[in-house]
Amino acid sequence: MFNASLKQLSDQLAEKKISSTELTTEFLKRIKQLNSEYNAFITVNEEMSLDQARSADQMIAAGQASALTGIPIAQKDIFCAKGWLTTCGSKMLSNFVSPYDAGVIERFNQVGAINIGKTNMDEFAMGSSNETSYYGLVKNPWDLSAVPGGSSGGAASAVAARLAPGATGTDTGGSIRQPAALCGISGIKPTYGLVSRYGMIAFASSLDQGGPMARSAEDLALMLNVMVGFDPRDSTSLQRKVEDYARDLQKPLSGLRIGLPKEYFAEGMSKDVECAIEKALDEYRKLGAETVEISLPNASLSIPVYYVLAPAEASSNLSRFDGVRYGHRAKSYSDLGDMYRKSRAEGFGPEVKRRILIGTYVLSHGYYDAYYIKAQKLRRLIAQDFTQAYQQCDIIMGPTTPTVAFNLGEKSGDPIQMYLSDIYTSAANLTGLPAMSIPVGFGNKNRPIGLHIIGNYFMEAQMLNVAHQYQQVTDWHLKSPV
Numbered sequence: 001m002f003n004a005s006l007k008q009l010s011d012q013l014a015e016k017k018i019s020s021t022e023l024t025t026e027f028l029k030r031i032k033q034l035n036s037e038y039n040a041f042i043t044v045n046e047e048m049s050l051d052q053a054r055s056a057d058q059m060i061a062a063g064q065a066s067a068l069t070g071i072p073i074a075q076k077d078i079f080c081a082k083g084w085l086t087t088c089g090s091k092m093l094s095n096f097v098s099p100y101d102a103g104v105i106e107r108f109n110q111v112g113a114i115n116i117g118k119t120n121m122d123e124f125a126m127g128s129s130n131e132t133s134y135y136g137l138v139k140n141p142w143d144l145s146a147v148p149g150g151s152s153g154g155a156a157s158a159v160a161a162r163l164a165p166g167a168t169g170t171d172t173g174g175s176i177r178q179p180a181a182l183c184g185i186s187g188i189k190p191t192y193g194l195v196s197r198y199g200m201i202a203f204a205s206s207l208d209q210g211g212p213m214a215r216s217a218e219d220l221a222l223m224l225n226v227m228v229g230f231d232p233r234d235s236t237s238l239q240r241k242v243e244d245y246a247r248d249l250q251k252p253l254s255g256l257r258i259g260l261p262k263e264y265f266a267e268g269m270s271k272d273v274e275c276a277i278e279k280a281l282d283e284y285r286k287l288g289a290e291t292v293e294i295s296l297p298n299a300s301l302s303i304p305v306y307y308v309l310a311p312a313e314a315s316s317n318l319s320r321f322d323g324v325r326y327g328h329r330a331k332s333y334s335d336l337g338d339m340y341r342k343s344r345a346e347g348f349g350p351e352v353k354r355r356i357l358i359g360t361y362v363l364s365h366g367y368y369d370a371y372y373i374k375a376q377k378l379r380r381l382i383a384q385d386f387t388q389a390y391q392q393c394d395i396i397m398g399p400t401t402p403t404v405a406f407n408l409g410e411k412s413g414d415p416i417q418m419y420l421s422d423i424y425t426s427a428a429n430l431t432g433l434p435a436m437s438i439p440v441g442f443g444n445k446n447r448p449i450g451l452h453i454i455g456n457y458f459m460e461a462q463m464l465n466v467a468h469q470y471q472q473v474t475d476w477h478l479k480s481p482v
Contacts, residue, residue, distance in 0.1 A: 001026060002162040003480060006071060006219040009165055013060060013070045020060065020070030024053035024114050027072045031117060031163050034482075037144070040158040042077050042135050043085045044117040056112040065112065067222050072116035073108055074164035076155050078125055079210070080199040081105045081115060088201045089121040089133040089151075092321050092328045092347030102199025103231045104168060104210050111226055116164050120154030123349045124318065125172055125203045127151050128421040130179070131412050132351045139408070140183060141481040142447055146405040149179030149421075155213050156183040161482055166214040166223055170200060172207045173306050174400075174425025177437040180213055181400035181450020184439045186467065186477060187213040188220050191457050192432030193238035196231035204313035205236070207306075207429040216477045217438065217467035221246035224460060240458070248465040254288030256466065259393030263299040264424060270403045272443030277399050280440040280451050280470065284397075287469055294392050296385045299427060301378050306426040307419055308362050308375035314352075315359030321347065354415065383431040390456050395466055399424055400437040400450035424452055434460050438467045439476040 001023070004012070012018050028046050035041050049072070056070035080086050080098035082105075087093045101109065108115070122132040130138040130153025138153040140146040141161040148157040152169030156179035159167050169176040171189035180187030188211050195210040202208060212223030225246065230239040258281070265274070281291060323329035323343030330342035348356070362371040389396060402423060411418045428435035434457070437450035451470075455463040471477050 002030060004165065005215055006068065006165050006222050009071050010067050014065065020053040020056040020114065021050060023070065024049055024072050024116065027116055027164060034161060034163060038139050038141060038157045038161050039136050040119055040138055040154045040161065040163055041074070041117045042087055042089070042120050042154070045084060048083060049114055049116055052114045056114060059112045068108070068226055069112035070114065072114040072164055074116050074119050074155055074158045074167035075105065076152055076168050076170060077118040077121055078170050078201050079105050079168060080201070081118070084115070084118060086118065087134070089123045089135060090347065090349065090352070091134045094134060094328065096326055100199065103196030103234065104200065104227055107226050107229060113226070119158055119167060122151035122153065123352050124201070125151040125170055125175055126314070126351050126355055128178060128418050129411065130154060131408065132349055134349060137408060140405050142184060143405065143445060145407055146447055147182065147408055149182035149405065151175040152213065153179045156180055156185060156187070159185045159213055159215065162480065166212060166219055168210060169213045170208055170210050171429065172203050172310060173429050174422040176211045176213060177400050177425050177435060177450070177452065178421060180437045182405040182448060184448030184476070184479060185213060186216055186220055186436065186438045187211065188224065188436035188460065188463070189428060189434060190224065190228060190460055191434045193236050194228045196229070196234045196237050198231050198233040202317040204310040205317065206313060207310060216471055217464045218246065218249060221249065221464045243461060245461050245464055248461045249468040251465045252288060253284065253466065253469050256289040256395065257393040258284060258289050258291045259294040259389055259396040260291050261294055261296045261299060261396060261398060263296050264398035268402050268423070269399055270443070273399050273401070273403060273449050276441035276443060276449040277451060281397065283470060283473060287473065292393055294389045294396070296389060298378065298382045298385050302382060302427040302430060303419060303423055305375045305378045305382065305430060306422070308371050309379065311355040311359030312363050312372055313359070315356050315363060318352070318356055379430050382427055386431055386433060395463065396454040398452050400452040404443040404445070404447035404449060428454055433457060434463060436463055436467060438470065439479070441476060
């Protein structure tokens, strides 16, 4: 049961081989048994989950079920869920129970999926290792001494450890794809604007995007079919015709042109990652695809551009957490200004404070033009590189991360080294392009390696087809650490 895919679980529920109540109960037992080992979940509410499961069983009995009806899904604790503690991994929101559902949560509720719990994450999604959470660090199920990646590390750890068959994540600079790669699962960041950001606690509004995390591309397609849709409450939501993201899964890859950026295959990638990526590319050639060398000349600028723009937006977004309306408030203070200062100083962790300070600095008078405006101009150049590249190829591939998962605590004292973990992933957020990671092998210390697939705008179905065809001839996505 725990090693079954979303599709297999859906079939079992439809055939009445198991009920949603039984399935949910078993996953809740597993979380209770193992979560202390991984710290993947912040909040579990058995009563609410089982209430949803009983309702799902009624939907199935009435013939009103869809693909994910009755299936437990773990929700990243950045999505507001009515009646659930919603913390964003921060002391600042450690007492916040959401009075409403995020758009993503609503969509899962509408199809009868089960919220199995809220997953741990880097505080306010700021981190690449899931070590900044107020609720403690998350561990990688493949190696408990390794990081799971961040900021959606709890979601990745939960899926890899078979505590949930699927999970939601959010991706601002690689926070779905990087932990997916380091934990040996699949994850996709859709085109910016496809998934509602309503009720998704904001980090950097022009970069944030929700997406699914699961074992396989087929499972991602099923989850994406639920998550994608126009939401008038989100000003960045795109109104597009409804798609079936599983429609092209069986399409052959003959004639597919895979672009390999020479900048991604240069210095910086470890040998074990390089070897696994090359073997994956050989499989694609066997499947009928051809590889072409392309150039993304401004790719090296992605990290410095990202770490100007993202903190600037974070500085603005996090100004609302002031101890007045909700969230943490200091117990003692002399006046309103003192309350603001003490509440924020106590409520935010070191990484969040660091990014707020950077963001406030680059937006300040005298530095706005020198940093923020210049970064926006460079962002446009990076997007133009991809536009030109897609004239030569259909899809772009490379490593998701430069190395396998690093050890817990290894980079926590060096923010610059931590930031470089997103060197291959941040460009997709800056451009709004869809991108995903799938497992393609193991490297140093038997830790997982991910292949990064970047598609053109709104080409999620093609990307999932490309990933699925690879997963039909390999079994990396079936490997389990437990």
